[in-house]
Amino acid sequence: MAGNGGNSSRRPTIYDLAQIAGSSPSAVSSILNGTWKKRRISSRTAEKVMKIAAEQGYAVNLQASMLRRERSHIIGMIVPKYDNRYFGAIAEKFEEMARARDLFPVVTCTQRDPELEFEAARELVSYQAETLVVTGATDPDRIAEFCAAAGVRTINLDLPGSKAPSVLSDNFGGARDLTRLIITRTKQDFGAVPPLWFIGGRSHDHNTMERLRGFRIAHQEAGLTLSEDRILMPGYSPDNAFAALEGREFTQSCGIFVNSTISMEGVVRWLTGNVAMDRVRLGCFDWDPFAALLPQNVGMAEQDVPAMLARLFQIVSSAEGNPSDRIELPCILRPLSPQRGFI
Amino acid sequence: MAGNGGNSSRRPTIYDLAQIAGSSPSAVSSILNGTWKKRRISSRTAEKVMKIAAEQGYAVNLQASMLRRERSHIIGMIVPKYDNRYFGAIAEKFEEMARARDLFPVVTCTQRDPELEFEAARELVSYQAETLVVTGATDPDRIAEFCAAAGVRTINLDLPGSKAPSVLSDNFGGARDLTRLIITRTKQDFGAVPPLWFIGGRSHDHNTMERLRGFRIAHQEAGLTLSEDRILMPGYSPDNAFAALEGREFTQSCGIFVNSTISMEGVVRWLTGNVAMDRVRLGCFDWDPFAALLPQNVGMAEQDVPAMLARLFQIVSSAEGNPSDRIELPCILRPLSPQRGFI
């Protein structure tokens, strides 16, 4: 039966509780924040106050508490989107691990908009976040610089920057392995292997460039010359991938490297209406359980989110992370067999 | 070139800026929060202070600001998971719409854990959130009661409660329509239609009950007797759905109503190893673009997230929402054709 007993609708403060308990605000404060034994408050008083606090529906005002204390325990994260499993897993795991360390996670989604990324970072700094994790940001260095001036630590995740330590996937290795797999399967199923298509991502994006590098190397290894006009980097949205494919002809059997599940949506939508499906083999960077069931999908490169966040929190906990640190973690290649049965 | 010019590493405050500018903290405060014209500060002073603030990398301390002001502009949301498109879309749209209304959204993910749901709510109240949106909570009324005592408005989303206005889908109608579709397609493809399976969700969960009601009605309409042992409600995780199916035999052609995409993952994983796939037709509550490509999938009931959030923010903006309000919005039925080609 929580309730403030019919008096004002304002939230009760320690002063209200002190008055009701016939005690002092400082006693009430220490009782409610657990330091009362250290301050030699009797358990009789403590119990009385805690009972009253519960009756009044008291909840500490963290605004006031944090203003006075030196630490906020807030750890912020900006994340581009929640529309795929990769970022969903990052956000979820981040919150879980932050809580496990008695930190208060605040995650905010910035829609891949550079301005919003910066504004959100500024907001989190104003909120007294002690650490800011910058995930997949367009311009992480701008944010790192601003945060450094404000005395807030930043760590880059997914996309690296040069002004704060970065934790990311081995995009090169993951893409190379995935490309190898696509080539092998295409050869296996069709005999001949024309150069693969590369679809999705942005040409100034570090991860896209690294994946493209892995893609090239795997072509070289296989003795294939890749054709530059099959490299399409229109951004990450399904619509962009779809649009980039409009008007193209897939006349022969071929393999496609899809750079993110979100681009995959557009690719599949386009292919659905345009190509004989049995003449295509796909591989996709990032993991999605349903995308894995597409029979044309020969494999996915899953980024190791738990490992990435484990490293991230190692940096958070440790004294220092060097701005030049760049930690790359291997991807998990998930080959998919055509016999998986759900066709 | 933000930076505090080599002096202490502490964040600069309005007092620091005032000292540098040879002005007073109150002038600095009003200049930085935009009320300076009203307070008749000269533009000469204002420009000087703003220049210094930029140089020093000043960012307002919202903890202090909000403590003093009456309003925090924070709107909190708790959400169970980020592992599916439905909740991902909710979180994303919520943040977008909150920002458009000059509110500061704080979303936190509670893993379908009732204790965590309550703790997160308590934390958001302590953060002085003015409104709390309780999404898909196990026990929304407990949270609503606590928040009411603390003077914080709550609105339920997705799962209804009795102590705060609720915005949700017409789960009954959506499930009825989806069941009709599954029955039709099963009949069309196989001739005979045995009672459908119902898989996923929790038996005490309002939405699951409503969907089951729609499921029953559609059976009645079609003159089918449904069999209770085909109703499996082991929760929402893929593993639970998988486990619930273990040991069962799907001897004849059949249709399956899957209660959420997340359960769908488990169902599909199980079916993949166990049943002749061409003897199954599925329908799934909630939308997922890749799940939509499964050839056995005859349709999905998409919840209308933009409409739900539009209604939600209507309540947020309006003076009052009645605790007994329960707004149900129609789902969008997305029938899928077997000719969609991606087989």
Next chain:
DNA sequence: CATGCACGCTCAATCGATTTAGCAACATTG
């Protein structure tokens, strides 16, 4: 009986920004 100490508490300053009240200087008006 004076001294010391443990106990159980209270006082008051403090965190950083906001805001009401008001002051000093100057200009304008009657």
Next chain:
DNA sequence: CAATGTTGCTAAATCGATTGAGCGTGCATG
């Protein structure tokens, strides 16, 4: 020249919780 108004600012209280310093009481000890 006095009264009044305008301009451009400052002083100080305030939001709610925290915390170092300190106070009064009771009991044990020498």
